[in-house]
Amino acid sequence: MIAELGHFALALAMALALAQSVLPLWGAARGDARLMASGAPLALGMLLACLAAFGALLYVFAVNDTSVAGVVQNSHSAKPMLYKLAGSWGNHEGSMVLWVLILALCGGAVAAFGRRLPSALQARVLGVLGLVAVGFLAFILATSNPFNRVWPPPADGNGLNPVLQDPGLAFHPPLLYLGYVGFAVTFAFAVAALLEGRVDAAWGRWVRPWALAAWAFLTLGIALGSWWAYYELGWGGYWFWDPVENASLLPWLAGTALLHSAIVVEKREALKVWTVLLALLAFALSLLGTFLVRSGVLNSVHAFANDPERGVFILVLLAIYIGGAFALFAWRAPSMAPTGVFAPLSREGGLVLNNLLLCSMAAVVLTGTLWPMFADLLFQQKISVGPPFFNTAILPLAVPLVLAMAAGPLLPWKRAKLWPVLQRLWWAALLAGAALALCFFLAGARIGPALGFGAAAWLIAGAAADIIDRIALFRRPSAALSRARGLPRAAWGAAMAHAGLGVSIAGMAGMGLATDKLVALAPGGSTTLAGYEWRLDQVGDVVGPNWTARRATVTVRRDGATVTIMHPERRFFALARMTTTEAAIHTTWLSDLYLVLGEEEGGRAVLRIHHNPMAPWIWLGAAFMALGGGISLSDRRVRVSAPGAKRATGAAGAPA
Amino acid sequence: MSDIPDTTPKAGTPEPGPASAPGLGRRRALMLAPLGLAVAGGAGFYAMLRGMGTGTYDPRGVPSALVGRAAPPFALPPLEAAGLPAFANTDLTALPGPVLVNFWASWCVPCIIEHPQLMQLSREGVKVLGINYKDKPADAATFLTRHGNPFARLGRDEPGRVAIDWGVYGVPETYLLDRGGIIRWRWAGPVTPEVLEQDIRPLLKRHA
Numbered sequence: 001m002i003a004e005l006g007h008f009a010l011a012l013a014m015a016l017a018l019a020q021s022v023l024p025l026w027g028a029a030r031g032d033a034r035l036m037a038s039g040a041p042l043a044l045g046m047l048l049a050c051l052a053a054f055g056a057l058l059y060v061f062a063v064n065d066t067s068v069a070g071v072v073q074n075s076h077s078a079k080p081m082l083y084k085l086a087g088s089w090g091n092h093e094g095s096m097v098l099w100v101l102i103l104a105l106c107g108g109a110v111a112a113f114g115r116r117l118p119s120a121l122q123a124r125v126l127g128v129l130g131l132v133a134v135g136f137l138a139f140i141l142a143t144s145n146p147f148n149r150v151w152p153p154p155a156d157g158n159g160l161n162p163v164l165q166d167p168g169l170a171f172h173p174p175l176l177y178l179g180y181v182g183f184a185v186t187f188a189f190a191v192a193a194l195l196e197g198r199v200d201a202a203w204g205r206w207v208r209p210w211a212l213a214a215w216a217f218l219t220l221g222i223a224l225g226s227w228w229a230y231y232e233l234g235w236g237g238y239w240f241w242d243p244v245e246n247a248s249l250l251p252w253l254a255g256t257a258l259l260h261s262a263i264v265v266e267k268r269e270a271l272k273v274w275t276v277l278l279a280l281l282a283f284a285l286s287l288l289g290t291f292l293v294r295s296g297v298l299n300s301v302h303a304f305a306n307d308p309e310r311g312v313f314i315l316v317l318l319a320i321y322i323g324g325a326f327a328l329f330a331w332r333a334p335s336m337a338p339t340g341v342f343a344p345l346s347r348e349g350g351l352v353l354n355n356l357l358l359c360s361m362a363a364v365v366l367t368g369t370l371w372p373m374f375a376d377l378l379f380q381q382k383i384s385v386g387p388p389f390f391n392t393a394i395l396p397l398a399v400p401l402v403l404a405m406a407a408g409p410l411l412p413w414k415r416a417k418l419w420p421v422l423q424r425l426w427w428a429a430l431l432a433g434a435a436l437a438l439c440f441f442l443a444g445a446r447i448g449p450a451l452g453f454g455a456a457a458w459l460i461a462g463a464a465a466d467i468i469d470r471i472a473l474f475r476r477p478s479a480a481l482s483r484a485r486g487l488p489r490a491a492w493g494a495a496m497a498h499a500g501l502g503v504s505i506a507g508m509a510g511m512g513l514a515t516d517k518l519v520a521l522a523p524g525g526s527t528t529l530a531g532y533e534w535r536l537d538q539v540g541d542v543v544g545p546n547w548t549a550r551r552a553t554v555t556v557r558r559d560g561a562t563v564t565i566m567h568p569e570r571r572f573f574a575l576a577r578m579t580t581t582e583a584a585i586h587t588t589w590l591s592d593l594y595l596v597l598g599e600e601e602g603g604r605a606v607l608r609i610h611h612n613p614m615a616p617w618i619w620l621g622a623a624f625m626a627l628g629g630g631i632s633l634s635d636r637r638v639r640v641s642a643p644g645a646k647r648a649t650g651a652a653g654a655p656a
Numbered sequence: 657m658s659d660i661p662d663t664t665p666k667a668g669t670p671e672p673g674p675a676s677a678p679g680l681g682r683r684r685a686l687m688l689a690p691l692g693l694a695v696a697g698g699a700g701f702y703a704m705l706r707g708m709g710t711g712t713y714d715p716r717g718v719p720s721a722l723v724g725r726a727a728p729p730f731a732l733p734p735l736e737a738a739g740l741p742a743f744a745n746t747d748l749t750a751l752p753g754p755v756l757v758n759f760w761a762s763w764c765v766p767c768i769i770e771h772p773q774l775m776q777l778s779r780e781g782v783k784v785l786g787i788n789y790k791d792k793p794a795d796a797a798t799f800l801t802r803h804g805n806p807f808a809r810l811g812r813d814e815p816g817r818v819a820i821d822w823g824v825y826g827v828p829e830t831y832l833l834d835r836g837g838i839i840r841w842r843w844a845g846p847v848t849p850e851v852l853e854q855d856i857r858p859l860l861k862r863h864a
Contacts, residue, residue, distance in 0.1 A: 158763060277690065284694070297704045309850075311705045319698055326691035333687045370697070377704055377713060 003068050003147040006056025010097070010145075013049035013104070014137040016042055020107070020130030024123035028195075036119050039126035040111035046133065047108035050101040057097055057146055061088040067153035070094060070146045076159040078546040086170035092294060092310075093146035095173055099290075100136050102174075102181040103129065110185060117206065124192035125185070132184055135317040143310050159546070159573065168228040176221030176248060180286040182214025183251055186258065187283035190276045191325055194332040199272040204265030207279065209633055211259040214282075216629030218252050223622030230615070231583055238511065238618055241390045243298050246369040247289030253362040254282040257355045264348045267413060271352070273333050278355070280329060284322040285362070291318055297373060343415045350408035357401040364393045402455045402505070405498055406462020409491075410469060424469050428461035443513050452509025459502030463495040493632025497625045504621025510591070510614020520604040530611035532593065533557045537565075539597075539605050547571040549582070552597045552605055556586065568597040568607075587616050710854055722831075722839045727757070728821040732811025735788060737797035743785060743811030749837035754863040755783040756856070757831045758807075758847075759819055761791045762799035764827045770846035771803045777852070778806035782860065786810040789819050789827050832856065834863040 020042040027035025060068045061084050064077045074091045075084055089098040107129040114122050140146070189207045193199045225248070230238040239245065258278040264271045292298045295311025342348045368385045406428060410421045436454035443449060468474065470491060471483040519527045526535035537553040549571040556563045566584035573580070586593040592615040598606030707713025722728070727745050734742035748755065758774060760767040778784050786807035788796045793812065800807075813819055822831070832841040841859055843851060 273687075280690070291701070295701075295705060296708065297701060311708075312702075315698065315701055315705065322694050323691065323698065326694050330684070330688040330691050334683045373704060374700055377700060377707065 002056050002059050003065065003149065006053045006060070007145065007147040009049045009052035009056060010137060010141060010147075013046050013053060013100070014134065014141060016046040016049055017130045017133040017137055020046060021127055021134050022130075023127075024130070025127035028120045028123040028127070031120075033119065036123035039123045039130075040115075043104070043107040043111040043126050043129070046130070047104040050097075050104040054097055054101045057088045057094055058085055060147070061085060061094075064157065066155070066157055067149050067151070068146075069148040069150045072150055072154055072157045074159075075157040076546065077156050079159065079165070080545055082167065082170060083165045086165075088146075089173055090169075093140070093144045095177075096136065096140050096144050097146055098174060099177050099181060100133060100140065102177050103133050103136070103184055106181060106185045107133070110188075121189075121192055121196065121203075121206075124195055125188040128188035128191045129184060132188070132321060135320065139310075139313050139317060143313050166228060166232055168224055168232070172221060172224045172228060175217050175224060179214050179216075179218025179221050179255075180248075180251060180289065182210060182217060183255060183279075183283040183286050185210040186214065186279040187325070190279035191328065193276055194325075194328045197332055197335065199265065199276060199336060201266050201269050204262045204269075204275070207275070208259060208262040208266060211255060211262055211279070211282075212629050212633050215252070215255045215259055216626040216633070218248070218255060219622055219626045219629065222248050222252060223619050223626075226622075227619045231585055232580070238508075238615070241368070241387045243369050244289075244293055246365050247285075247292050249365055250285040250289065250362055250369075251282050253358050253365065254278060254285050257358040257362075258282050260351050260354050260358075264351050268342065268348050270342060270348060271355075273336050274355070276333065276336075277329060278359075280322075280325045284318075284325070285366075287318050287322060291315060292369075345411070345418060346416045347408065347411045347413045349416075350404060350411050353404050354401065354408065357397050357404075361394060361397050361401075364397070365390065368393070399451075399455075402459060405501070406458055406465070409463075409466045409494060409498070424465055425462060428458055428465050431461045432458035439509075446512065449509040449512035452505050452512060456502045456506035456509060459505065460499045463499035463502070466498075467491070467495050489635030490632045493628045493630070493635065495628070496631055497628030500621045500624025500626075500628055502621070503617050503624055504619075507614045507617030507619075507621060510617065511612055514610060514612045514615070516608065516610040518598075518606065518608050520601075520606050522604045525604075527607075527609070529609050530591075531558060532563065532611070534595075534607070534609055536605060536607065539600065542569070544571065547573045550597065550600065552595075552607070554584070554595055554607070556593060564593070566593070566595050568595045570597050589616055590614065592616060709850055722823060723842060725839060726837050727831075727833065727839060728818075730811070730818045730821065732787065732813055732818060735793055735796055735800075735810050735812055737793060738800050738805060738807075738810060740805075740807060740810040743787065743809040745837075747785070747809055748833055751783055752835060753783070754832060754834050754840075754860055755785055757785050757787065757833060759787045759789050759813075759822070759824050759827050759829045761789045761827045762795040763791065766846035767799075767828045768803065770828055770830075770848065771806070773847045773849060773852045774806035775804050777856070778808070783808045787818060788812050788814075789824070790814060790816045832859050832863070 020039060023035050023042065024039030027033070027038070057070075059065075060071055061075055062081065064071060064075055064084065066072050070088075070091060070093050074094075075087045079087070088094045107126060110117075110122065110125055110129065114125070117125070186207050189203065189210070193203055222245075225245070226238050229240070258275065258281075261271050261275045261278055265275050291311070291314045295314055297311060368389055372385050406425060407421050410424055432454040435457035436450050439446070439450040439453045467484075467487075470487055471480045473480045476483075515530055517527065517529045521527065521536040523536055523538050526533055528534070533556070535555045535557070537555055539550055539552045542549045542551045549569040551567050551569045554566045554568070556566060564586040566586055568584040569582040571580050571582055581596050581598075584595045590613065592610070592612040594610035594612055594615075596608040596610075598608060600606070704713050727748055729745045731744035732742060734740055748757075756774075756777065774784050784806045786809070788810060791812070791814065796812070811818070822829075828846050830843045830847055831839050834840050840863060841855070843855065847856065
């Protein structure tokens with residue numbers, strides 16, 4: 001019964017989305033205020049219908065209703081409640097419902113908080129969002145109904161893939177989708193601008209918070225996925241250049257470029273056509289990821305089931321949305337006259353460089369991801385493009401990007417001189433050089449990690465130099481505190497995000513120095529790695545809610561003192577007939593001790609021991625970056641709510 | 657994306673003026689570039705999806721090393737509860753006409769999806785030989801009583817050793833062998849109605 005209600009709610013959402021995609025757009029084209037005003041209530045109605053559908057989905061998973069096919073395939077009564085609920089979006093059908101729900105949330109937010117938008121723009125944005133929702137609801141209803149029944153119902157479900165039963169992964173998809181789908185809003189703004197044939201500073205101000213929010217969520221989502229891979233897969237790696245990982249990195253790169261170029265639109269009314277293109281591109285790359293993961297054209301450990309029929313459906317949707325938007329772009333953009341003259345050496349010049357480098361990175365990642373597929377198609381060649389290609393191709397782009405990142409925020413708008421900027425950064429350069437030299441001194445001639453530590457020091461110190469310069473800490477120390485309070489939060493956010501990338505790079509550089517060792521130990525035996533002594537005390541059996549495990553007890557000592565006692569496990573999930581490794585990780589914040597239990601044979605247990613210097617910094621940095629986005633967002637709120645008059649005060653309830 | 661270096665400086669250069677027709681023409685061509693790339697990419701993806709249907713494009717990239725060779729030797733115990741004869745590789749050459757060898761398990765959901773197609777083939781007289789992979793005999797028997805039994809012979813590969821010899825990627829997986837017992841075709845994934853019509857029927861005709 002509840003399942004049928006959920007199915008009905010999806011159909012209702014489809015009907016409302018259809019109305020939402022027709023009426024406001026028609027109204028905007030004819031200048032009919034009443035039709036335009038229908039957009040907001042329709043969007044809110046669709047949000048309610050999607051909430052009902054998602055609620056029904058959660059319910060059937062929570063009560064383990066085995067007459068629903070999705071529950072049978074992905075759940076089991078013995079699973080903890082968190083994973084029962086997470087299982088509802090851990091599969092293709094359910095994740096599509098979550099996708100559409102988040103799209104509806106975005107539409108609802110535009111409807112509820114966008115009252116200050118010009119009514120035609122709001123109507124067009126809601127119309128385009130409705131159009132996107134129609135396609136994906138049709139996809140769910142036609143090919144991927146999550147409420148399909150099975151008859152006769154089996155006694156219990158098959159269980160969720162044990163590798164996915166993890167708190168990190170439970171929240172990975174929602175965050176990622178908040179990012180992907182958030183770019184649907186900037187996409188809708190771009191399409192609306194093309195329809196209107198007008199892009200101005202106000203448009204840039206409205207687009208930026210959405211781009212920021214989507215970017216911050218995507219950053220968190222990617223970081224959470226990478227963290228999960230690090231501790232759950234037990235390989236000790238954190239990024240594998242897997243096609244599905246790349247698919248999430250592509251919109252992130254385009255989105256990063258977008259939120260920077262939107263600043264130029266807002267402040268200087270330049271780069272308008274380019275920014276519109278980036279907004280289209282960010283969402284196009286999000287959709288491309290959806291297609292790659294769900295159609296089965298990709299060979300990846302992450303991909304959903306292989307189903308060409310669904311693939312064709314998504315490809316048709318892509319053709320309509322991406323093809324349609326690019327066609328509109330080709331038609332309308334040439335008439336948008338380029339405006340704004342600027343010197344190469346200026347804040348906007350720096351932001352153009354940022355865009356060029358980020359987009360080149362995106363092009364490299366896109367090529368590396370798609371090339372094997374197209375080589376197979378065109379030349380029947382099975383090739384694989386792996387980490388060596390990505391690392392060597394990304395590095396020459398990353399180095400100038402990092403160099404420019406610290407200097408960019410210090411450049412004034414319109415016209416700048418390099419010398420004063422370098423004067424303010426000399427101590428950052430000194431620190432970077434020191435970090436580089438220290439790494440050489442301590443770890444030997446390892447170019448990659450040394451460069452990484454240098455870049456990290458440069459970025460963190462550069463961000464600090466930016467803030468110090470703005471609050472005039474050394475020039476007028478007495479007024480610094482009040483200036484710090486008056487500094488726009490966007491400046492704090494930008495410095496935070498830039499420093500966050502530095503922290504992440506430090507973590508990656510540290511991982512470049514990681515060491516590991518494979519040993520077979522009998523209980524009581526010990527080995528040494530990275531200055532620690534690792535002693536296997538015993539291996540025993542433990543029982544969990546839906547698994548049994550072998551658990552090792554390993555004492556780690558340094559200089560005779562016990563550092564920690566670690567318990568790596570090998571869990572056996574009887575239902576799925578699968579074994580997972582639960583790595584034991586002890587973090588000191590400056591390094592991770594990482595321990596994996598392997599097979600046992602002849603009274604000896606195989607242990608894989610890793611020492612990962614700086615590893616936690618990778619995700620810490622990503623958290624800083626997202627936090628920086630959030631801080632910047634809290635500032636924009638004031639300005640966004642009153643786009644006409646900059647710095648209007650007392651405005652509340654802005655889109656964010 | 658090749659248009660990136662060209663577009664950006666243009667946006668920054670002084671306005672060419674609406675009168676300069678060649679400038680506008682170049683702009684138009686540039687603005688068409690994203691659409692052109694998207695169309696080319698879309699056409700490629702469509703070709704891949706078509707190829708996946710017809711078997712000419714396999715993203716899993718594991719063309720079976722066994723195609724064109726005889727099946728590796730094996731002798732599997734029968735599933736007593738189903739009353740079916742045991743299954744060994746010698747049975748493959750003894751049968752007249754082409755046969756299908758299907759790896760399946762009761763715990764595998766795609767196996768339920770493909771089951772009606774296997775039932776149909778067996779009703780039409782095609783010999784479908786089953787290898788029950790990493791399964792409990794009781795579960796396998798329940799599966800067959802519930803969904804029907806398409807198999808002429810059935811071997812139980814509870815340890816999964818035979819599947820390793822065949823290079824099985826995962827269940828379900830189906831092989832087509834000609835009357836001489838030579839493996840001619842391999843399919844990783846469920847036998848959907850499309851696979852049945854577009855792959856299996858032509859192959860059965862060719863090797864009949």
